[in-house]
Amino acid sequence: MNKKYDVIIIGAGISGCAVAWKLARYNLDILLLEKEADVATGTTKANTAIIHAGYNADPDKLKGHLNVKGNQGIREVAKKLNIPYEEIGSLVVGLEDDNLSVIDELYEKGLKNNVPNMEIVGKEWLREHEPNISPKAVKALWAPTAGVITPWEAALAMAQNAVANGAEVKLETAVEDVMTEDGKVVGVKTNQGDFEADYVVNAAGLYADEIAKMVGIEKINITPRKGEYYIYDHAKDFAVNHVVFPVPTPISKGIVVTPTVENNLLIGPTSHNVKSKTDLATTREGLKEVYEGAKKLYPSLDLRDTIRVFAGLRAADDSEDFVIEAAENVKGFVNVAGIQSPGLASSTAIADYTAEILADEGLKLSEKKDYIETREEPVRFYEMTNKERAKMVDQNKDYGQIICRCETVSYKEIVDAINSPVGARTVNAVKRRTRAGAGRCQGGFCGPRVVDIIAQELGIDPTEVKQEEGNSQILEYKIKELLGSKVMDNA
Amino acid sequence: MRKVKKDLVVIGGGPAGLAAAKTAYDDGIKDVMILERDFELGGILPQCIHNGFGLHHFKEELTGPEYAQRFINDVEERDIEVKLDTMVLDVTKERKVYAMNKKEGFLEIEAKAVVLAMGCRERTSGAIGIPGTRPAGVLTAGTAQRYTNIEGFVPGKEVVILGSGDIGLIMARRMKLEGADVKAVCELLPYTGGLTRNVVQCLEDYDIPLMLNHTVTAIKGEGRLEAVEISEVDENLKPIPETAKTIKADTLLLSVGLIPENELSKKADVVLDERTGGPIVNEGRETNIEGIFACGNVLHVHDLVDWVTEESQIAGKHAAKYIKDNYEKTGSCAELKAGENVSYVIPQKIELEAGDRKRIPLYMRVSTPLTAVDINLYADGEKLYSFSEPFAKPGEMISVPLAQKTLDDLGNVDEIKVDIIEKEGN
Amino acid sequence: MIETKTLTCVACPKGCEVTVEYEGDEIIEIKGNACPQGQSYAEEEIVAPTRILPTTIKVKNGALALCPVKTTKQIPLENMFEAMEIIGNKVIEAPISMGDVLIENILDTGADIVATRDMPAEIK
Structure with a gap:
């Protein structure tokens, strides 16, 4: 029999990781479960990577309450946990033919939500601060507290900090049922066995409705809403200095143009409901919509130097709001569902709010004496000066071997990413932690080397190394293995 | 940080770097x-295990590793310092090279001259934005070649190849020979991007269909690639949407173009030519930055390694002259212009004193394929000379010699233009 | 019956379009070749096409797991897969030098399988 936990959190996306991070400071036994081979592989890995200022969310909704709090919270957490975060500010840019009164309405909404330091700016300001913006741009809402972050690094940092404070993370562990007794949660059944706990937090993202149904909750209904994107090489010579939105329409916030923390240009997303929770396919129409949308704000933007297209799925509940509440029918079960935009921005506030709910439900929150507040900064060679690099190599020669030339990632960084807490097991997990393969050649050069290092460090055969989930092996056969096989008889 | 001084630093130990150093x-x-x-050493050649190299330079047919071995031997016979497993991180216009390796750590090398010979990289699926999912099993042909020929793995057994560049054609045969089922090579254009001999020996020999005017319109599969849609x-x-059909495949190889690898060049303020993606050079292969030369695929993508060797010898020779301080510029400069149906001409300018130079080979490619062509050279608008070729294809480089005497007779010319057009009266 | 076939000569990268008129195994006329190599190429192509086979062979205790190899002369195209199987079943102990004969007279074609690079032993 496995040990009994105080809290089991289902799903290691940004919400689940934030809840784990929040709860790990208390004297609690915590287990974070994730069905995939890494944290942050769902909605958290494919979104606009923005910390919204908070003027967009409806003040009457939970989103409206939590966004501004989360915006303040993430700033602090980013510092403590060394998460790459930059507060570059956002603009909602009105063009000549737009309904410009929407900008004033957003400003008013922002005031109600307590968004600080907003300003309405005009043509001149825009020319000066966004030199490439459309000449038709006449007015904008400037919210300096908006920022950009690396979402998967945020989730990872929180998970790692939770582990440092005694929490456990189990990957490739899919919850198959939630066990209850006498109207009370007692644990979960998974593909890796049963785990007992007094409290279960459902942070299963796209699958939160399915988990909720396991305890008889029918009111949550998650619809995957697809967003498609283009990402550019950081060598792209095109200045965009803020997170730039168009004027929103009643149905969409529109196509955003923004730099990422790593200084790649990102454009997107579309917003279309899809049937399947695994439909991560980009489409010809979607990509066209993204580019045309971006061109409205930046007419001189071309598609040269794009290095990847991708799609993400937002986990939208029918209520179009966050659903963070204790179940009425089962004691000890808390939903953290419907976390779509601004979920990333709200993550710390979501965690605080969830902890309050758990306390109301009877969970005792007493702070640990030896609580570790910070996470050591991982070495990021790509952002170092040559002098700093030289110093690192003097300390450890393994920094001297560069594996990914596009993003300047060393052998040591990759080995550390694999061997650190919540370590990388897949090629994409290495990429998320180190940026190896995230550059212009997309792993063309470092791919074989990374596969080799993962195989070495995990003690597995290279044919077992996966790109990401399920059956995503990079290499299917050893050389000469297919000779004389069926395939050849057909030749 | 270790600091050293060198007369010549060559960045890249592939065929270009080896020939320039030698x-x-x-x-x-x-x-x-x-x-x-x-x-x-050897660059990409050790993984190019196929034959077809060296017919021009050595007048015999070699495989890639054999071609490389000859130059590696040349370098090893000479007292040339080679640093392996060494990544260059930075080059400045003052010719300081910053590099790193496991053994020596961080190095600062001050060079009298630098030869850029970093080669090129492959265009990826992201760069061309193929719609669909992002499963495992989608990789560039060159990466697949490394897995197959160096690392010892066959990426998959049901293969579709997008793009008919030479590496794609070579890998079609290679994977077929290793037991994979190569279902098709799709080419967006109405003609192939590779050498004709590769179409014959790699596709026709093995009944692998070449589908011209076709492209991959969707990538399908969640973990590993399951199928591709082609149209x-x-x-x-x-x-054309009505023509879309789905082919079951676990592997999609991309051979959709090569891009000169000039991130380091840019750090040294080297100016690039938009058409080639490589530096703008004079006939000595010197860039706009004094003492920094470029040759091989970092300068422009070549069809045959033989031309890389020829070009790198030019760069090596002029780098040596520069270091010895007898590298004279005339002060006047003739620009070479790509005229009708010519996508680019290398070098982009002629500006050196004649010296012992007998002829200047001009390398170029056509934009569209033609049979029976006239290659016309004009100096400041007046026809210089003209000759005919049976055909011209974008996949195959054309080398046009410009005789020293012609240049001497010209005196000061501002512009030399090349047209490659359908033969008169054809 | 007299047949005509247009071939692209692969004797060199020039790629001449060679037209061959033939009846069964008998060549009647060859046109379009720029050099004598084109003549013999076209003849062979019609009667029995042959090619160099470049591939790899497994290496034991080598710096790399594979050593590239080739046939010393062209072998019939129809023998390629059989030759691949024979080579695929073999493992050669490093060190190997470029030109070393690793398999003699493969499939009685008169061609040997030779290494096309040096393969030093694994550095331990």
Whole structure:
């Protein structure tokens, strides 16, 4: 029999990781479960990577309450946990033919939500601060507290900090049922066995409705809403200095143009409901919509130097709001569902709010004496000066071997990413932690080397190394293995 | 940080770097260092195990490793310093090279001259924005070649190849021979991007269909690639939806173009030519930055390694002259212009004193394929000379010699233009 | 019956379009070749096409797991897969030098399988 936990959190996306991070400071036994081979592989890995200022969310909704709090919270957490975060500010840019009164309405909404330091700016300001913006741009809402972050690094940092404070993370562990007794949660059944706990937090993202149904909750209904994107090489010579939105329409916030923390240009997303929770396919129409949308704000933007297209799925509940509440029918079960935009921005506030709910439900929150507040900064060679690099190599020669030339990632960084807490097991997990393969050649050069290092460090055969989930092996056969096989008889 | 001084630093130990280093050494520059990021010399050649190399340069047919071995032997016979597993991180216009390796750590090398010979990289699926999912099993042909020929793995057994560049054609045969089922090679254009001999020997020999005017319109599969959707394209290269069909495949190889690898060049303020993606150079292969030369695929993508060798010898020779301080510029400069149906001409300018130069080979490619062509050269608008070729294809480089005498007779010319057009009266 | 076939000569990268008129195994006329190599190429192509086979062979205790190899002369195209199987079943102990004969007279074609690079032993 496995040990009994105080809290089991289902799903290691940004919400689940934030809840784990929040709860790990208390004297609690915590287990974070994730069905995939890494944290942050769902909605958290494919979104606009923005910390919204908070003027967009409806003040009457939970989103409206939590966004501004989360915006303040993430700033602090980013510092403590060394998460790459930059507060570059956002603009909602009105063009000549737009309904410009929407900008004033957003400003008013922002005031109600307590968004600080907003300003309405005009043509001149825009020319000066966004030199490439459309000449038709006449007015904008400037919210300096908006920022950009690396979402998967945020989730990872929180998970790692939770582990440092005694929490456990189990990957490739899919919850198959939630066990209850006498109207009370007692644990979960998974593909890796049963785990007992007094409290279960459902942070299963796209699958939160399915988990909720396991305890008889029918009111949550998650619809995957697809967003498609283009990402550019950081060598792209095109200045965009803020997170730039168009004027929103009643149905969409529109196509955003923004730099990422790593200084790649990102454009997107579309917003279309899809049937399947695994439909991560980009489409010809979607990509066209993204580019045309971006061109409205930046007419001189071309598609040269794009290095990847991708799609993400937002986990939208029918209520179009966050659903963070204790179940009425089962004691000890808390939903953290419907976390779509601004979920990333709200993550710390979501965690605080969830902890309050758990306390109301009877969970005792007493702070640990030896609580570790910070996470050591991982070495990021790509952002170092040559002098700093030289110093690192003097300390450890393994920094001297560069594996990914596009993003300047060393052998040591990759080995550390694999061997650190919540370590990388897949090629994409290495990429998320180190940026190896995230550059212009997309792993063309470092791919074989990374596969080799993962195989070495995990003690597995290279044919077992996966790109990401399920059956995503990079290499299917050893050389000469297919000779004389069926395939050849057909030749 | 270790600081060293060198006469010549060559960045890249592939065929270009090896030939440039050897030539400079033989021309009297004995203090030469080659920086190579891989664990051995040869660049991409060790993984190009097929034959077809060296017919021009050695007048015999060699495989890639054999071609490389000859130059590796040349370098090893000379007292040329080679640093393997060494990545160059930075080059400045003052010719300081910053590099790193496991053994020595961080190095600062001050060079009298630098030869850029970093080669090129492959365009990826992201760069061309193929719609669909992002499963495992989608990789560039060159990466698949490394897995197959160096690392010892076959990426998959049901293969579709997008793009008919030479590496794609070579890998079609290679994977077929290793037991994979190569279902099709799709080419967006109405003609192939590779050498004709590769179409014959790699596809026709093994009944692998070449589907011209076709492209991959969707990638399908969640973990590993499950299928690709291919469609015919119209004359504007737009997919025709009614023609879409799905082919079951676990592997999609991309051979959709090569891009000169000039991130380091840019750090040294080297100016690039938009058409080639490589530096703008004079006939000595010197860039706009004094003492920084470029050759091989970092300068422009070549069809045959033989031309890389020829070009790198030119660069090595002139780098040696530069170091010895007898590298004279005329002060006047003739620009070379790509005229009708010519996509680019290398070098982009002629500006050196004649010296011992007998002829200047001009390398170029056509934009569209033609049979029976006239190659016309004009100096400041007046026809210089003209000759005919049976055909011209974008996949195959054309070398046009410009005789020294012609240049001497011209005096000061501002512009030399090349047209490659359908033969008169054809 | 007299047949005509247009071939692209692969004797060199020039790629001449060679037209061959033939009846069964008998060549009647060859046109379009720029050099004598084109003549013999076209003849062979019609009667029995042959090619160099470049591939790899497994290496034991080598710096790399594979050593590239080739046939010393062209072998019939129809023998390629059989030759691949024979080579695929073999493992050669490093060190190997470029030109070393690793398999003699493969499939009685008169061609040997030779290494096309040096393969030093694994550095331990």
